Amino acid sequence: MKSAVETLNPTRVRLTVEVPFEELKASLDAAYKKINQQVTVAGFRKGKVPARVIDQRFGRGAVLEEAVNDALPKFYTDAVNEGELNVLGQPEVDITELKDGELLAFTAEVDIRPEIVIPDYSGIEVTVDAVEVSEEDIDAAIEQLRDRFATTSVVERAAAEGDTLTLDLEAKVDGEVLEDGVAQGVSYTVGSGQLLDGIDEAVTGLEAGATATFTSQLKGGSAEGKDAEVKVDVSEVKSRELPALDDEFAQLASEFDTLEELRADSRKRLEQSKKYEQATQAQEKVLEALLELAEVPIPEKLLQDEIETRKHNLVNHQLGQMGLDLKKYLEIQDKTEEEFDAETKEQAEKGIKTQFILDELVNKEKLQVGQEELTEHLMRRAQSSGMSPDQFAQAVVEGGQVPMLVGEVARGKALAVVVEAAKVTDSNGEVVDLEDEEDETAETVEAVAPVDGADAEGAEAVEADAEKPAADEAPKDKKAEEKTEG
The missing domain is CATH 3.30.70.1050 (Trigger factor ribosome-binding domain)
Incomplete structure (x- = not known):
């Protein structure tokens, strides 16, 4: 030959x-x-x-x-x-x-794959947000915890903001009650802004047994988008009571004996969270800088395939689970289809460039992925997908996607090499010391560059990828196939 x-x-x-x-x-x-x-x-x-x-x-x-x-x-x-x-x-x-x-x-x-020259990334400098936890941040965290331990009790007075009501609803359009426009025993918190526009104003000031009528544009159902006359009956008013902020509350809501200890722990947790956000921000900014330095040509067909894959995963997996279609999603996002297509193309280009240049770095630096690293990454992916590690591992193996996970970890290690070489300072001018970069960079890369099918999470994404032909699958002559089938 x-x-x-x-x-x-x-x-x-x-x-x-x-x-x-x-x-x-x-x-x-x-x-x-x-x-x-x-x-x-x-x-x-x-x-x-x-x-x-x-x-x-x-x-x-x-x-x-x-x-x-x-x-x-x-x-x-x-x-x-x-x-x-x-x-x-x-x-x-x-x-x-x-x-x-x-x-x-x-x-x-x-x-x-194009030949890529890795640029000199040693001079990359980025600035990230400083890790600062204020007393207001701690207060807000304590209030969220306090809200979880709130109690409710039936009251005989007019409903006010923050009260929890039990409601019966009936919606009419053009004088006709909608088949799907009747609901009974609905629990609603006044001021939450949920359910229907105008409901807060309608129920505020009503006591149990009172009725009000208001007009609202329906957000879903058979008459979505139409103005409806909505009758609301209040059957019960409950007042929410927050526990007192004292040592007794700290003992109820945590393992600590005093409120001061609980606040100290909240500060520590908030600092850890902000450090994680800071590290993620640093990785994203370093990656952006790296992509700007590198010349990465993109195969047109690969780009089109990636755009279609992203659209398919969004429509059939993410939106499908939420009961939305693309048209409704674009309305919620206040985007035109042209804007959506342009954003999807931009994201796809960035994903492909990221994978190409990081894969080249993996080869250049001769980075290897150990079994322990792969297992840790699989555990994180399983957790984010809502599956047990065993279920996720089985789906990955059956879908032939183990190389996909290995690639994610390897690219994370490659990005960690670049981040380590970069100068990262915070908004206060302090040099940032990033620890455990590889764990976090794997997640950053996964979010940006799902060219191998990582853009979709959970079993559905893994199974969907398993149905796609391998990139290096050998061909058959189309003309010969047609003649044979004929």
Whole structure:
């Protein structure tokens, strides 16, 4: 077999392959055997029809097509390996010559990973928010905890903001009660801004047994978007009472004996949270700076595939779980479809660039992923997906996505190398010492560069990726396939 590589552009090549006919012998034998099992010829036992009879009865062309389809993947893979190419996606194959007994020649155009020159990243400097916890931050955290331990009791007075009401609702449009416009025993907190526009004003000041009517635009259901006349009946008013802020509350809500100890712990937790946010911010800014320094050409087909994958995962997984379609989502986000498409393209480009340059760094720095690192990353991914580690691991293995997780960890380590070399200061001018970078950078990379299918989380994303063909899956000639199927 002879092969040659022609570079069409930085991300695409054309392979020209010539195969001596004798190298098709194994595939020809397999083709005769396969056809033998499928046909019945009078005078011959099934599977024992001679090759010359098959040629006469069914045509030598059918045998050649079967043999070529069987042989193409191997010859294509051999040519890729000979050319030392890092291919992406499926090639476009065209058989240029097929002479029975003499020669098979074909071309294959395929996208490749571009050659990337890693820029000097030692001079990257970024500024991040300082870790500052104010007394107001601690007060807010304590209030949230206090709110969780609030109690309610029925009161005989007019409803006020913060009260919890039990309501019956009835919505009419054009004087007709909607089939899905009746709800009973609804629990609602006055001032929460949930349910319907105008309901807070309608129920404030009402006592149990009182009724009010108001007009509101429906946010969902059969009459979504229409103005409805809504009748609300208040059957119960409950007052929420917060526990006193004292040592007794600290003992009730935590393992601490005093309120002072609880506040100290809240400060510590808030500082840890802000340090994590600071580290994430540093990683994102360093990555942005790295991408600006690097020249990374993007294969057009890979970009289009990534855009479609992101749209599919959003519509079929994320929005589907929330009962939304793309149109409703865009209304909520106050975006046009053109704006959404532009943002998706920008995100896809960034994701591909991130993966390409970090993969190149992994190779340059010869970074390896240990079993312990992979296990820790799998545990984090399982936790974020809402699955148990065993369930997530099973889904990953069955979907053939272990290399995907290894790639995420390796890219995280590559980004950690860049972050370590960068100068990171906070808004106060203090140098930031980032610890445990690799754990966090793996998550940062995962969020930005889900080219291998990490953009979707949980079992659905893993299973969806498992259905996609591998990027280096060997091809079959389309024309030969069509003739064989016909």
